[in-house]
Structures are given as C-alpha cells and as structure tokens.
Amino acid sequence: MNVTIIGTGYVGLTTGTALSYVGHDVTCVDIDEQVVAKLSAGIPTIFEAGLAELLADVQGRMRVQTSIPPLAGRGVVLIAVGTPTRPDGDADLKYVDQAAKDVAAAIQPGAELVVVNKSTVPIGSAHHVRGIIDRALAQRGVEATVHVASNPEFLAEGRAVLDSFYPDRIVIGADHPDAIAMLRELYAPILEQTFDPPAATPRPERYPLPSLITTSTASAELTKYAANSFLATKISFINEFAGLAERVGADITQVARAIGLDERIGARFLHAGIGWGGSCFGKDTRAIVATAARYGQPMQIVQSTIDVNQRQRQRVVEKLQDHLKVLRGTTVGLLGLSFKGGTDDLRDAPALTLIELLDARGAVVRAHDPIAIPHARAQYPELPATLHDTVDELAQGCDALVVVTDWNDYRHLDWSALAEHMRGTLVLDARNLLSAQALAGTGLQYVGIGR
Numbered sequence: 001m002n003v004t005i006i007g008t009g010y011v012g013l014t015t016g017t018a019l020s021y022v023g024h025d026v027t028c029v030d031i032d033e034q035v036v037a038k039l040s041a042g043i044p045t046i047f048e049a050g051l052a053e054l055l056a057d058v059q060g061r062m063r064v065q066t067s068i069p070p071l072a073g074r075g076v077v078l079i080a081v082g083t084p085t086r087p088d089g090d091a092d093l094k095y096v097d098q099a100a101k102d103v104a105a106a107i108q109p110g111a112e113l114v115v116v117n118k119s120t121v122p123i124g125s126a127h128h129v130r131g132i133i134d135r136a137l138a139q140r141g142v143e144a145t146v147h148v149a150s151n152p153e154f155l156a157e158g159r160a161v162l163d164s165f166y167p168d169r170i171v172i173g174a175d176h177p178d179a180i181a182m183l184r185e186l187y188a189p190i191l192e193q194t195f196d197p198p199a200a201t202p203r204p205e206r207y208p209l210p211s212l213i214t215t216s217t218a219s220a221e222l223t224k225y226a227a228n229s230f231l232a233t234k235i236s237f238i239n240e241f242a243g244l245a246e247r248v249g250a251d252i253t254q255v256a257r258a259i260g261l262d263e264r265i266g267a268r269f270l271h272a273g274i275g276w277g278g279s280c281f282g283k284d285t286r287a288i289v290a291t292a293a294r295y296g297q298p299m300q301i302v303q304s305t306i307d308v309n310q311r312q313r314q315r316v317v318e319k320l321q322d323h324l325k326v327l328r329g330t331t332v333g334l335l336g337l338s339f340k341g342g343t344d345d346l347r348d349a350p351a352l353t354l355i356e357l358l359d360a361r362g363a364v365v366r367a368h369d370p371i372a373i374p375h376a377r378a379q380y381p382e383l384p385a386t387l388h389d390t391v392d393e394l395a396q397g398c399d400a401l402v403v404v405t406d407w408n409d410y411r412h413l414d415w416s417a418l419a420e421h422m423r424g425t426l427v428l429d430a431r432n433l434l435s436a437q438a439l440a441g442t443g444l445q446y447v448g449i450g451r
C-alpha cells in the first residue's frame with residue numbers, strides 16, 4: 001500500500017520505518033532539511049532502541065524527502081507533525097494546518113486517499129482538516145475521493161519501536177466505512193502479526209494480537225487525551241501519597257506495590273518520584289483542560305494532576321535544601337537530563353526545571369546523561385550547568401548527587417568510588433531507582449521520595 005508520512009519525529013519516523021518493514025511502500029516527508037539528509041543517509045535523528053537497525057533494514061526501500069510526492073491512486077497519508085502548546089494551553093495546530101494544505105496541494109485527480117491525523121489533535125480536528133483539504137481541492141478544481149480519519153498514537157518514547165510493532169490496541173476514528181477498510185488494510189500485518197519480527201525488536205513472549213477499536217472521529221480524538229490524562233493522574237496520585245508517606249513514616253514503594261497488585265488499579269505508572277515530563281503529558285493535559293473549558297466542562301482532576309506535578313519538581317529542590325541547608329555555593333550533580341530513561345528527548349524534562357530552580361538559588365549545577373548531552377548542547381546552549389560525559393567526572397566535588405532520570409545505567413553505579421570523588425555525602429534519589437542498601441557502607445546518605 002502507498003503510505004506517505006508527514007513529519008518524521010518520534011512518531012512519524014518510528015511509524016514510517018515500521019510500516020515500511022512490514023511491506024508498505026512508504027515515503028516520509030519532513031520540512032527539516034537536516035533531518036531528511038541524515039535519514040536519507042541511514043543516520044537516526046533520534047535515539048530509540050532498535051531504530052538504527054530498523055532504519056538500516058528499510059534503507060533503499062523507504063524514501064525520505066522534503067516535499068510531498070504527487071498523491072495519485074489509492075493510498076494513506078499520515079500526518080505526524082508536532083502539536084505544541086499555545087500560550088492559552090490549547091494545542092497549536094499551525095503545523096497540522098500547513099501539513100493539510102501541503103497534502104491538498106499534492107492530491108491528483110481521481111486519487112482515493114485516507115488522510116489521517118496521527119498527531120494528538122483537539123476534538124473536531126478531523127473535520128477541520130477535511131475542511132482545509134476540501135476547500136483546496138475545490139479551488140484547484142480537482143476531483144478526488146478523500147476521507148479524513150483520526151488514528152491517535154499511543155507509543156511511549158524509550159520503547160517507540162516496540163510499541164509500533166506490538167501495540168496494545170489500534171484506534172481508528174472514521175466516519176466512512178471505506179476509510180476504516182483502508183486503515184484496517186494498512187495495519188493488517190500488525191493486527192495479525194504476519195511479519196517476521198526484526199532481530200533487534202523481537203515479539204514479546206505471550207504477546208496477544210492487538211485489538212482494533214473503531215470509533216467516531218471525536219471519540220478517537222478524545223481517547224488520546226483521556227489516555228494521557230489518566231496515566232499522568234496515576235503518577236500525580238502516587239506522588240501526592242508519597243508526600244503523606246514521608247509525614248507519617250510510611251514507605252510509598254511498599255504502598256504502591258500493595259495497591260498495584262489489585263488488578264483494578266494495576267502496578268504501572270505508580271512510581272513515586274520527581275513526576276512526569278516529556279513532550280506529551282504536560283501539553284495534552286493542558287490542552288484538554290483548555291478544550292473542556294470551552295465546552296463548559298470543568299476538568300478538576302486533570303488540573304490537579306498538573307498542579308501536583310509542578311509542585312513535585314519544587315519538592316525535590318526543597319528536599320535538597322532540607323538536607324544541605326544552604327544551596328548558594330553548593331555543587332549539585334544531576335544524574336540524567338532526558339525526561340525519562342531510554343530516550344534523548346529533553347522536552348519538558350524535570351532536569352531542566354531543577355537546573356533553573358537550583359541556579360536561581362545560587363547552586364553550581366553539573367549534569368550527566370548517557371545519551372542526551374549532544375541534544376542538550378545543541379538545544380540549550382545557555383543552560384546554566386556544566387555537562388559531563390562520565391558519572392565519575394560529574395561527581396567530582398559534588399555536595400549532593402540527584403538521580404533525575406530513570407536510566408538503567410544508574411542502577412549499577414559504583415557508589416564507593418563516587419563517594420570518594422564527592423565533597424558531600426547526599427544522594428537524593430528523585431526516581432526511587434535505588435535502594436538505601438545499595439549505598440550501605442559507602443558513607444553516603446540515601447534519601448528517596450516518600451520512603
């Protein structure tokens with residue numbers, strides 16, 4: 001099947017390579033010339049486990065270019081451009097609008113297309129995009145059959161390739177049966193798992209076939225916001241209880257384990273820590289609050305989720321202050337910059353907030369990350385922190401180390417050696433990644449969240 005993907009970021013690139021791998025004829029389009037040049041040469045532009053291997057596999061088959069090819073015949077176009085936050089909290093559709101206009105300009109007479117919003121977009125965006133395309137086609141006097149559908153993406157960064165091949169479910173919102181049929185055909189290899197798994201991304205054991213959920217476009221659009229709001233709420237919920245656990249002398253990790261075994265609750269996203277970050281949760285929770293306000297529906301739970309999350313970042317600085325007393329002039333080493341382990345994405349990363357808050361209090365900030373340092377240097381050249389390539393180097397002269405990102409590497413650090421490099425003794429584990437026992441006998445003091 002002919003597939004055109006507009007936007008080759010975290011979503012577009014993983015989706016495009018996966019769809020090419022399972023046998024579709026894929027063209028990826030991005031307006032960023034550097035991104036296109038790198039991808040055309042087989043160089044990944046983002047870090048995701050298994051992506052480099054996948055890109056090498058589809059090299060020569062999947063095209064990557066800066067302009068949309070003529071859209072003739074039968075095919076699917078997936079719009080996967082960014083939908084950042086506007087100052088009023090709502091999603092900014094400028095990239096989606098431009099992509100829709102570019103798609104409309106490429107549609108050829110007689111084409112049979114489904115144009116899909118894969119980006120996370122506000123309720124009503126399928127109708128909005130259809131309007132843009134219909135108007136452009138009418139202006140050009142082009143007759144073509146074009147359906148607009150919503151197919152929200154649920155992949156998680158850090159496991160994006162895995163999620164693309166082995167999703168829990170695929171949601172298709174469409175108002176026309178032909179659109180559903182075409183998208184069912186697009187995803188058939190994944191729904192039926194008829195492809196040979198890539199060596200770098202094997203099929204998980206006992207993976208059940210994913211469900212296909214077909215809905216109206218509005219339901220599909222709302223599903224994405226509901227999913228992200230719920231996941232964010234689980235994290236803020238456990239973080240609020242972590243604060244209470246500290247006051248009453250309970251251990252939140254034990255509480256989380258005990259409630260998570262109740263299958264009505266579930267264990268995932270119940271880890272107390274510095275709170276959520278990344279490009280999606282903050283943007284999508286704010287957007288749904290703004291959307292709901294326009295419809296006269298208060299979203300008190302989602303708003304509280306946002307508030308608790310913001311507070312949690314400050315809480316980490318307060319904990320440092322509680323233990324170090326004076327922050328001015330102290331040296332704090334941050335373990336991790338990316339918003340979570342497994343990705344180089346720095347968007348809304350808690351580490352960036354910590355750097356800002358600590359710098360404002362006069363602390364000297366140092367930071368390490370196994371993957372994200374080149375991104376940090378390129379995207380935040382003015383960051384008030386020195387960046388270090390090894391943890392040993394980071395620890396030199398630090399009064400405290402803070403585990404900010406849940407990188408697996410940080411579970412296995414040599415704390416005795418680090419203790420020798422440090423000036424102070426505090427290790428603040430803002431991800432509850434370690435245990436106090438891991439530091440036993442090193443002379444370091446372990447402080448977690450809610451334990």
Ligand SMILES: NC(=O)c1ccc[n+]([C@@H]2O[C@H](COP(=O)([O-])OP(=O)(O)OC[C@H]3O[C@@H](n4cnc5c(N)ncnc54)[C@H](O)[C@@H]3O)[C@@H](O)[C@H]2O)c1
Pocket residue numbers: 006007008009010011012029030031032035080081082083095098099102118119120121153154155156157279280
């Ligand atoms: N990142 C995630 O984990 C994730 C998960 C699910 C859904 N989403 C949603 O998917 C969408 C994309 O997210 P992302 O993280 O992949 O974004 P991204 O910023 O990584 O990538 C977007 C890409 O689109 C390109 N682009 C912008 N306008 C274009 C145009 N007119 N034509 C061609 N290319 C264009 C940009 O150059 C960029 O490379 C967002 O709506 C996001 O909310 C993201």
